[in-house]
Amino acid sequence: MASLRLVALKALHRPSSLWKCNLSHSFLPRTHAFPTVRPFSAVMSPPSTAVVYDQHGTPDTVTRIVEVPPVELKATDVCVKMLAAPINPSDINRIEGVYPVRPQVPAVGGYEGVGEVHSLGSSVKDLSPGDWVIPSPPSSGMLFDSFFFFLGTWQTYIVKDQSIWHKIDKGTPIEYAATITVNPLTALRMLEDFTSLKSGDCIVQNGATSIVGQCIIQLARYQGIHSINITRDRPGSDEVKDKLKKLGADEVYTESQLEVKNVKALLANIPEPALGFNCVGGNAASLVLKFLRQGGTMVTYGGMSKKPITVSTSSFIFKDLSLRGFWLQKWMSSDKAKECRKMIDHLLSIVREGKLTYEMELVPFSDFPTALDKALGKLGSQPKQVIKF
Amino acid sequence: MASLRLVALKALHRPSSLWKCNLSHSFLPRTHAFPTVRPFSAVMSPPSTAVVYDQHGTPDTVTRIVEVPPVELKATDVCVKMLAAPINPSDINRIEGVYPVRPQVPAVGGYEGVGEVHSLGSSVKDLSPGDWVIPSPPSSGMLFDSFFFFLGTWQTYIVKDQSIWHKIDKGTPIEYAATITVNPLTALRMLEDFTSLKSGDCIVQNGATSIVGQCIIQLARYQGIHSINITRDRPGSDEVKDKLKKLGADEVYTESQLEVKNVKALLANIPEPALGFNCVGGNAASLVLKFLRQGGTMVTYGGMSKKPITVSTSSFIFKDLSLRGFWLQKWMSSDKAKECRKMIDHLLSIVREGKLTYEMELVPFSDFPTALDKALGKLGSQPKQVIKF
Numbered sequence: 001m002a003s004l005r006l007v008a009l010k011a012l013h014r015p016s017s018l019w020k021c022n023l024s025h026s027f028l029p030r031t032h033a034f035p036t037v038r039p040f041s042a043v044m045s046p047p048s049t050a051v052v053y054d055q056h057g058t059p060d061t062v063t064r065i066v067e068v069p070p071v072e073l074k075a076t077d078v079c080v081k082m083l084a085a086p087i088n089p090s091d092i093n094r095i096e097g098v099y100p101v102r103p104q105v106p107a108v109g110g111y112e113g114v115g116e117v118h119s120l121g122s123s124v125k126d127l128s129p130g131d132w133v134i135p136s137p138p139s140s141g142m143l144f145d146s147f148f149f150f151l152g153t154w155q156t157y158i159v160k161d162q163s164i165w166h167k168i169d170k171g172t173p174i175e176y177a178a179t180i181t182v183n184p185l186t187a188l189r190m191l192e193d194f195t196s197l198k199s200g201d202c203i204v205q206n207g208a209t210s211i212v213g214q215c216i217i218q219l220a221r222y223q224g225i226h227s228i229n230i231t232r233d234r235p236g237s238d239e240v241k242d243k244l245k246k247l248g249a250d251e252v253y254t255e256s257q258l259e260v261k262n263v264k265a266l267l268a269n270i271p272e273p274a275l276g277f278n279c280v281g282g283n284a285a286s287l288v289l290k291f292l293r294q295g296g297t298m299v300t301y302g303g304m305s306k307k308p309i310t311v312s313t314s315s316f317i318f319k320d321l322s323l324r325g326f327w328l329q330k331w332m333s334s335d336k337a338k339e340c341r342k343m344i345d346h347l348l349s350i351v352r353e354g355k356l357t358y359e360m361e362l363v364p365f366s367d368f369p370t371a372l373d374k375a376l377g378k379l380g381s382q383p384k385q386v387i388k389f
Numbered sequence: 390m391a392s393l394r395l396v397a398l399k400a401l402h403r404p405s406s407l408w409k410c411n412l413s414h415s416f417l418p419r420t421h422a423f424p425t426v427r428p429f430s431a432v433m434s435p436p437s438t439a440v441v442y443d444q445h446g447t448p449d450t451v452t453r454i455v456e457v458p459p460v461e462l463k464a465t466d467v468c469v470k471m472l473a474a475p476i477n478p479s480d481i482n483r484i485e486g487v488y489p490v491r492p493q494v495p496a497v498g499g500y501e502g503v504g505e506v507h508s509l510g511s512s513v514k515d516l517s518p519g520d521w522v523i524p525s526p527p528s529s530g531m532l533f534d535s536f537f538f539f540l541g542t543w544q545t546y547i548v549k550d551q552s553i554w555h556k557i558d559k560g561t562p563i564e565y566a567a568t569i570t571v572n573p574l575t576a577l578r579m580l581e582d583f584t585s586l587k588s589g590d591c592i593v594q595n596g597a598t599s600i601v602g603q604c605i606i607q608l609a610r611y612q613g614i615h616s617i618n619i620t621r622d623r624p625g626s627d628e629v630k631d632k633l634k635k636l637g638a639d640e641v642y643t644e645s646q647l648e649v650k651n652v653k654a655l656l657a658n659i660p661e662p663a664l665g666f667n668c669v670g671g672n673a674a675s676l677v678l679k680f681l682r683q684g685g686t687m688v689t690y691g692g693m694s695k696k697p698i699t700v701s702t703s704s705f706i707f708k709d710l711s712l713r714g715f716w717l718q719k720w721m722s723s724d725k726a727k728e729c730r731k732m733i734d735h736l737l738s739i740v741r742e743g744k745l746t747y748e749m750e751l752v753p754f755s756d757f758p759t760a761l762d763k764a765l766g767k768l769g770s771q772p773k774q775v776i777k778f
Contacts, residue, residue, distance in 0.1 A: 100703075100707045281702050299705075300702055300705035300706060301706060302702065302706070303701075303703070303706075308699050308700055308701050308702065309699070309700045309701075309702065309705070310697050310698070310699045310700075311697055311698045311699075311700070311712070312692075312698075313689055313691065313692025313697065313698065314489075314692070315714070316688075316689035316698070316713065316714025317689060317691070317692075317714045317715070317716045318489040318714075318716060318719075319714075320714055320716065320719060321714065322711065322713050322714075323700070323705065323711065323712040323713075324705065324711050324712075325704070325707075325708075325709055325710065326706070327706045327707060327709065330709065
């Protein structure tokens with residue numbers, strides 16, 4: 001980590017020399033294209049300070065903070081001064097090169113975030129300096145079949161076409177505006193895209209303390225849907241239980257509490273769940289399956305235990321269970337994503353009502369190396385790290 | 390087995406004493422109700438010889454052959470002289486009591502079959518003596534929530550309301566007429582109910598030598614759909630491969646032949662399959678998953694290895710696979726089953742074209758104990774046993 005810190009300081013203090021030696025013309029063609037012939041009246045962005053990586057690998061060794069030169073705004077471009085952007089686990093995986101779809105290197109890190117409009121290309125009418133915007137969808141393009149474009153939100157200024165920016169209500173806390181897509185939208189889509197749930201119905205999930213898990217509890221409760229929540233056995237599980245119940249969880253069990261013959265006998269006044277969510281795998285996934293009612297669906301969106309999911313034959317034939325998966329980035333490339341800005345506005349309004357909360361730590365950009373260490377789990381369990389620029 | 394044979398002989402030779410001591414009035418209320426006051430002109434069925442079980446258990450110890458007395462036909466009843474009925478694995482499981490939905494004991498064994506109309510109630514107009522009929526659907530009623538009615542086809546005469554009988558073309562070989570529902574209809578529904586396939590597409594399956602597997606190969610080929618088939622490693626696998634290729638299989642691999650890094654590299658001119666079928670579980674199920682294309686679906690309808698299905702997290706999230714199950718008996722209680730007679734006619738026409746074949750052994754009813762031994766696997770690998778009455 002020492003070497004990154006050193007480079008980071010160098011980058012912050014000696015930007016001009018650093019970008020010259022480290023960035024090629026092919027770097028950042030969409031966010032900061034190098035100027036060619038510049039008309040006298042052209043609008044230029046400020047230089048941008050960015051977290052970049054030239055190759056895939058361990059994030060604290062391959063990322064560097066560098067200065068990127070000013071960019072000329074085309075007529076439909078918008079220059080956004082970034083306010084905040086989180087370090088999500090999937091950002092780590094993209095840098096590591098273990099994510100199925102990843103940016104071409106060199107690339108700027110980060111996927112989602114919020115910024116303030118700094119300056120506008122000559123033909124932009126729908127945005128004004130000072131507006132708050134988020135990239136929505138945060139990346140675009142076809143999956144698997146063709147090029148996928150990544151924005152790279154870990155930088156101080158981004159210049160991109162007006163079409164990618166979605167204006168949001170400035171009454172939203174920036175850490176929520178910065179993180180509204182990856183976790184809350186995943187929770188919302190998973191609640192709505194697999195089974196038709198109505199008020200009074202029930203869902204079951206493992207990994208309930210994850211941010212998506214907390215969003216599921218709160219968004220379910222917002223719709224009058226009960227939730228059964230499964231957590232790991234660990235010290236402090238009573239506090240965890242209290243915390244999740246305060247968010248709206250109906251039932252919270254640790255895995256060991258569910259080592260009973262008939263888990264459904266634990267349910268008193270809650271109907272059997274038709275929908276379950278799995279972000280753990282292994283035994284925790286089997287427990288979700290046990291709770292599901294005849295004909296129910298389990299959606300897998302993570303595998304924290306790194307163990308596979310094991311299912312009996314009779315679960316498929318006689319219990320008629322369906323097992324599916326959800327990946328927001330794929331959803332973002334689907335037709336349904338056309339509606340994503342309405343969904344984001346809906347989620348942000350729930351945040352402003354105080355009915356969607358989760359723990360985050362806002363960290364100054366200058367402390368990026370420490371935030372990265374925390375996101376990498378080097379400093380024990382930590383809240384989600386959100387960079388404040 | 391000796392005791393069953395003895396009872397069987399006794400039953401066949403001393404019917405009147407046997408049914409009196411073994412059958413209660415609650416037995417067979419729908420097929421052979423005991424007469425109360427009988428008008429002089431009433432139509433009576435002949436007595437029926439039936440394979441019954443009074444309790445669940447090992448089929449060769451709990452089944453007995455008994456004589457059931459004549460039944461009076463109500464106005465809408467039809468008396469059918471059974472011609473043939475198979476011993477399916479699910480019939481065995483019902484007798485063992487390990488099937489999720491099972492008849493109330495005492496019960497007559499058997500689920501599907503074909504018969505000839507023997508006599509008619511006074512108001513039956515659409516059938517005539519000599520017509521061939523099959524019970525379609527072979528049982529009816531709600532699953533899980535309420536009573537489920539089982540016909541019991543292992544008997545010489547059945548009296549049931551005209552509504553359950555479906556007249557079929559007498560040009561059909563009786564062994565196919567007797568077995569057209571459980572295996573071929575399962576294959577047809579699985580090919581049509583999960584993914585929209587068109588000519589030129591491809592499916593993959595394990596357990597390809599099972600009768601459902603053979604039906605899938607042939608029904609797929611009938612629609613211009615390619616099939617990739619996985620079989621067990623065992624002596625004679627070359628002969629098995631030749632046999633399946635003659636039925637229309639495009640590719641046949643044993644499990645060990647698929648111990649390669651990239652199974653898809655084996656496919657030359659066949660597209661990646663969007664649909665897979667699993668009746669084995671364990672490694673054979675994982676091989677089906679490996680072949681499936683992005684977004685594909687695997688349908689489980691059996692678990693011959695008695696091993697569960699194990700799936701990686703990334704198969705759900707990044708490969709977007711769906712895992713489902715199929716159970717014909719549940720399908721039979723769904724709305725879709727209203728169309729089942731058209732499907733049966735379609736399947737029987739393919740049989741008569743010679744494009745749907747599978748191996749069976751027709752066995753006289755008097756040899757039922759031996760047929761049961763063969764169906765129970767006591768005499769090695771045997772073709773499906775079909776009782777000829």
